[in-house]
Amino acid sequence: MTLAPQPVRNNLVEDLTGVDAFSHDKIAAAAIDGHAPWSRAHAEALGQLVWAPATLVAARNAHRYLPELRTHDRLGNRIDVVDFHPSYHELMSMAFGHGVHALSWTADQPGAHLARAVQSYLWNQVDGATACPTGMAYAAVPTLRETPELAAFAERTARHGYDPAFAPVQDKSAATIGYAMTEKQGGSDLRANVTVARPAGQRGPGQAYLLNGHKWFCSAPMSDGFFTVAQTEAGPSCFFAPRWRPDGTVNGIVINRLKDKLGNRANASSEIEYHDAYALLIGEEGRGVRTILTSSDYTRLDFAVGSAGLIRAALSQALHYGDHRRAFGKRLADLPVHAPVLADLVLEWAGAAHLAFRLARTIDRHDDVSERLLGRILTPVAKYWNCKRAPLVASEAIECIGGNGYIEEHPLPRYYREAPLNAIWEGTSNMMVLDVQRVLAREPKAIEPLLDEVRAASGAEPRLSDAAAEIEELIKIPGLTGRRLVCAIALAMQGALLVRHAPPAVADAFCASRLGRDWAPTFGTLPAGVDVASIIEFGRLR
Numbered sequence: 001m002t003l004a005p006q007p008v009r010n011n012l013v014e015d016l017t018g019v020d021a022f023s024h025d026k027i028a029a030a031a032i033d034g035h036a037p038w039s040r041a042h043a044e045a046l047g048q049l050v051w052a053p054a055t056l057v058a059a060r061n062a063h064r065y066l067p068e069l070r071t072h073d074r075l076g077n078r079i080d081v082v083d084f085h086p087s088y089h090e091l092m093s094m095a096f097g098h099g100v101h102a103l104s105w106t107a108d109q110p111g112a113h114l115a116r117a118v119q120s121y122l123w124n125q126v127d128g129a130t131a132c133p134t135g136m137a138y139a140a141v142p143t144l145r146e147t148p149e150l151a152a153f154a155e156r157t158a159r160h161g162y163d164p165a166f167a168p169v170q171d172k173s174a175a176t177i178g179y180a181m182t183e184k185q186g187g188s189d190l191r192a193n194v195t196v197a198r199p200a201g202q203r204g205p206g207q208a209y210l211l212n213g214h215k216w217f218c219s220a221p222m223s224d225g226f227f228t229v230a231q232t233e234a235g236p237s238c239f240f241a242p243r244w245r246p247d248g249t250v251n252g253i254v255i256n257r258l259k260d261k262l263g264n265r266a267n268a269s270s271e272i273e274y275h276d277a278y279a280l281l282i283g284e285e286g287r288g289v290r291t292i293l294t295s296s297d298y299t300r301l302d303f304a305v306g307s308a309g310l311i312r313a314a315l316s317q318a319l320h321y322g323d324h325r326r327a328f329g330k331r332l333a334d335l336p337v338h339a340p341v342l343a344d345l346v347l348e349w350a351g352a353a354h355l356a357f358r359l360a361r362t363i364d365r366h367d368d369v370s371e372r373l374l375g376r377i378l379t380p381v382a383k384y385w386n387c388k389r390a391p392l393v394a395s396e397a398i399e400c401i402g403g404n405g406y407i408e409e410h411p412l413p414r415y416y417r418e419a420p421l422n423a424i425w426e427g428t429s430n431m432m433v434l435d436v437q438r439v440l441a442r443e444p445k446a447i448e449p450l451l452d453e454v455r456a457a458s459g460a461e462p463r464l465s466d467a468a469a470e471i472e473e474l475i476k477i478p479g480l481t482g483r484r485l486v487c488a489i490a491l492a493m494q495g496a497l498l499v500r501h502a503p504p505a506v507a508d509a510f511c512a513s514r515l516g517r518d519w520a521p522t523f524g525t526l527p528a529g530v531d532v533a534s535i536i537e538f539g540r541l542r
């Protein structure tokens with residue numbers, strides 16, 4: 001007897017498309033409704049783009065057809081131009097057109113930084129490569145605005161729009177900005193920079209200098225100008241180097257080569273050299289590291305937000321697959337060993353999103369001393385925590401999808417390669433730890449607003465009292481690596497935020513596992529009795 005082939009039951013899952021990444025995201029939507037309702041239309045417009053088929057194609061193509069450096073023209077003249085695939089420009093137009101980089105600077109409204117953070121959270125679900133220039137532009141605007149000589153840059157960087165023309169800024173409808181600081185000597189210790197700056201005429205803030213040296217990392221080298229650090233007689237100093245000199249000639253910035261990177265591949269990260277590059281001194285000579293660090297509050301917030309977005313994107317994929325793929329006669333989401341994995345990922349997202357949005361709100365409420373102190377501690381903590389969790393979530397989400405999640409046609413390999421990056425740039429995890437230690441050494445009371453917020457939620461969840469007490473103990477232990485303290489602060493703050501703002505099933509499971517330590521160090525190990533179905537439902541986009 002021969003067996004006739006059976007018809008194949010197609011168990012492959014269609015792409016996640018057509019869902020609204022904002023309105024159906026219960027945390028982002030509640031944040032906007034609660035603190036920046038005026039921005040709802042902005043978030044809705046972007047939310048509908050995130051999982052649109054055309055957006056997915058653009059993101060895939062931008063990372064498949066990579067930027068290319070053209071150093072010379074046909075006649076042998078140096079031109080230093082990067083060519084991008086049209087998909088990259090399409091993504092840049094979407095992101096900059098929706099004000100992902102600038103909503104906070106253009107909308108004179110309460111909650112403007114939160115509103116922009118939600119835009120960035122949504123955009124990071126689309127693409128990390130273009131989220132680099134949006135984050136840099138966001139951080140650049142305040143410094144540009146404070147420098148009268150850079151008014152044209154300030155005005156065009158804050159505009160909602162994208163103009164890729166390689167032309168002087170005054171001839172463009174919009175501008176983008178890069179940060180070129182890292183040298184071969186190292187990125188963490190900017191004082192070791194060897195690029196030198198000599199005055200072209202008079203010295204002092206706003207005056208012209210000529211830079212000579214190199215930068216080992218310079219992402220988005222087609223930006224219209226760069227904040228950079230170079231040595232003057234007074235020490236490391238901050239400069240702004242435009243791509244074009246005021247006399248209309250191209251500035252002395254040579255692009256040596258583009259980096260061949262693990263991820264973030266659509267973003268042209270380059271090695272550059274300054275050859276008598278024209279630049280303006282920003283702030284005082286010798287105060288460059290301090291000056292550049294004023295932008296870091298914004299970029300670090302943006303990476304905490306971006307990693308929350310990445311976590312959300314990976315979760316959305318895992319949940320979508322769990323709801324549509326069947327195994328052993330059931331949906332994956334209903335399998336008793338798989339469902340707690342999905343629920344654990346929901347908890348990671350809920351904690352990361354709340355932490356990032358809470359940090360954004362401290363910038364909106366900067367006039368309040370407690371909020372300022374809270375922001376000072378939470379900035380390095382949220383950058384550390386969210387950026388550390390994103391790779392773990394991306395990895396688990398791939399496994400949730402199985403072999404299909406490991407194939408390049410699926411978006412997850414892209415998120416997976418992207419995920420470790422946010423922990424590295426704009427201050428590595430250890431730099432975040434040192435920053436927390438520095439704040440507490442200079443101003444021990446800076447921890448108090450945070451402890452107050454944790455304890456205020458402890459009536460409903462006693463484990464938060466223990467978490468606050470643990471933080472106080474860890475601060476006192478000499479020789480502790482500091483990472484323990486940062487993790488304790490992150491978890492306590494996330495627990496407090498979830499107790500106040502998330503459904504009880506989510507808050508209970510988070511606190512029992514992460515604070516009560518009824519949890520093993522892999523996902524899917526939640527305590528017995530947690531309401532897995534309700535947690536998963538909270539995470540679903542609907």
Ligand SMILES: Cc1cc2nc3c(=O)[nH]c(=O)nc-3n(C[C@H](O)[C@H](O)[C@H](O)COP(=O)(O)OP(=O)(O)OC[C@H]3O[C@@H](n4cnc5c(N)ncnc54)[C@H](O)[C@@H]3O)c2cc1C
Nearest residue numbers: 179180181182186187188217218219269424425426428430
């Ligand atoms: C894709 C990509 C794009 C980038 N784009 C840009 C860009 O546009 N502009 C730019 O300026 N830079 C850019 N960077 C560089 C990035 O900012 C640096 O890589 C980062 O600051 C770390 O510097 P480093 O690589 O030299 O590492 P190092 O500073 O050498 O650090 C190596 C390790 O040592 C640890 N470490 C160093 N000092 C200490 C200490 N005192 N205590 C404890 N641990 C320490 C660090 O935490 C890290 O783990 C980019 C990097 C990447 C990967």
